[in-house]
Amino acid sequence: MIRIVLRRLAVAIPVLLLVSLITFVLADLVPGDAARSILGANATDAQVTALTEQLGLNRPLPVRYGSWLAAALHGDLGTSIFTGEPVSRAMLDRFPATVSLIAGAVLLAGLLGAGLGIASALRGGWLGRAVDVIALLGMAVPGFWFALVLVTLFAVRLPLFPATGYTPFTDSPVGWFESLVLPVLTLGIPAAAPVAKQTRDGVLTELGRPYVHVLRARGVPERLVILKHVLRNAAAPVVTVLGIVVVVLLGGTVLAESVFVVPGLGGLAVSATAAHDIPTIQAIAVLFTVIVMVVNLLIEMVYAMVNPKVRT
């Protein structure tokens, strides 16, 4: 297990450097400039030039990247070019909402997907076909439309949940839960579809393996066969799918943040890109990369736990 962690950490540093460099170059290629975004349409060229110099954006790209990297290595993510705020503060303001959304959606996708997958594998018949249909619908229904349907039904017609906004947990745990229900359903239900499909296929595959027949022949109770052996062996690919779900959701939260007006990192990334705010873009790219790497590490660790062969 330690070897897995060390191996991942060794890869992490060059990957982070590469991601930060690629992001910096790509962000620089986005049409337009930050000074114009800040000053607006009526600013003169002289004003734009002056602000460009003031922000240091007239320096060559390698120099700017070097400055950013040196500061970042000292824990300074810089200041937003657009708002003048420390980037770390903007990230901290928005991190809880994004984590809440993704954690809620993954939890929902895991519980719902695994529950449906297991139930359909064990019961088969109409339930199995229903899971197939739900999985197909989950992948086919546009997220934007689904979100609007949820808002119309459960916020406008039935005022059960807020139509927009996010309440921090520290302000009100109940308000936090309420504000997350609709966006989490929007993200989590479609994400449950591949989990259900993978779980069903995995359980069915395991149920057909010879060791299951041997266990049954030995008189091992069916409950133990399912819980101790079948589910354990079917879990690894499901965990992989959940990991992929997390990665997809990192990008997918932008939709939920937009429709439900949740102040998350996805929206910040979009607005920072539009404003050419490179320090903010850089910080988000690095953070997302770290999250993906941590998720991958956790998947490998879970794999190793359920499948001893992976440890070697």
Place this chain on the structure above:
Amino acid sequence: MNSADMAPRRSWFTVACVLSAVALALSACTGATRKADSATSTTLTFGEQQAPPSLNPGSIDVGFVDFTMLSYEPLFYQNPDGTVGPALAESWKYAGEGNKQLDVVLRGGVTFSDGDPVDADAVIASLEYSRDSQGNQSHLLAGATFVKTGDTTFSIKLATPDPVLPTILTQAYGIGQIISPKGLAKPADLTLANATHGAGPYVFDPAQSVSGDHYTYTANPAYYARDRQHYRKVVIRIIQNQQAAVNAAQTGQLDVFKGDYSFAAQARSAGLQVVANPAIMNGLNLIDRDGTIAEPLADLRVRQAINYAIDRDAVTKALLGEYGTATQQTVVEGADGYSAKLADRYPYDPAKAKQLLAEAGYPDGFELPVLAAVFAGFKDMGEAIAGQLAQVGIVLKVDTMTDLPSYIDNSTNGKYPAVVFGYPSYPIYLQGKDLFLPGSKSFNGFGTADAKLDALWAKAAAAPDTERAALDVQIEEYLVENAWYAPVSYTPVMYFARTTVSGVATSVGAPFASPTDWSAA
């Protein structure tokens, strides 16, 4: 399959059902106790589509003044009907002739939220900062000097005449919002991370705000006009998704939001007030009037042919429905400079357009590169105009920019002879500065200079109000007769408000509503 096999399967299914039921019950329990977050008179929540880069009124773009006017009291106040009234200035008058000196008397006993007194020294320092800050309104104070004549009196002396200086120094323009000496001591700190330093009805509270999401202001206990302080708290939320804004207003999470006409019907059916006024002129800006890169545009007959070839009523109805107003002028009816006799100067007449093109030597038309953008309806307007002009042989090659900086750069770099554009119905004096004088680069990309027009504008700027109205009309008539533009429609600025809010009003003179006017119904 025996019953023993079925047992665990049934259990799993039961567990799944129970989990689902618990989740639903939990949702229902918490939801059942929920009530709509209807705003009370203690809090006003309104929606904006874009987040500001700072809260510095001296340098902020005029599009973000709603964020600063709550905290920074202006020198003068623009009423919803467009008239100018007192704010920090109690009284004022132009001295002598020529609109080059404005004498101002400040209200006494007023303090900023940070404790500094509002006196002549403080106001002069703030105006000097705004003049020198390189903000995009700074040029409106270029060359101005400020002379203190008493503790609460001072004069603004201008290098060139300005007949609408009091309007420019209202809350509708950032440069008129006064910053305290403490705030000016470190202007770099006038950011979203710090409290504000104004004398306005509210103080920005960074601790209750998340940049780019919501901005919270609390009542300023030192505000001098408590009867104009209508709420204890004001929250501005950034909601770019208009459907989300409608949903939020419908469920009581928003009291007012500035929106798009395409949501007007939905907002109305949701019981919201719809306040709209024609505000932004859209059309084609024929910037290469000297024919530098598009020779045909140098010929007046060609520019007039373009105006004759556009069916404005059809385009306006198609793009803006009942909320658009077809126009052939740069000012809306009722505004300074509007010419009734030119209301139909260019009726839709493709035959006349073709005749003029033939007379100008372009019987088969010509090709014209045009700049447009994906935002502000420019793309649709560009396509609509292209469709109209194609019928008389003028082929528009429309390039659509996806971002504002690229659009601005290409408006001014001499690559495009014509630009699909939008411009607010500002006073003719400001139109000169920003739209048609040689120095107004953003909208006069080739720097067209016309001695007669410049002289007319200068004369109007120095004239007393009684004479200026007629001169403004002459300027507008000159622009229309010489077909500097092909205006098509006035797009409304729309406000959607719950019935619990009153005072949301706009007019020809004040097309943008001020949140400081709004109160609980």
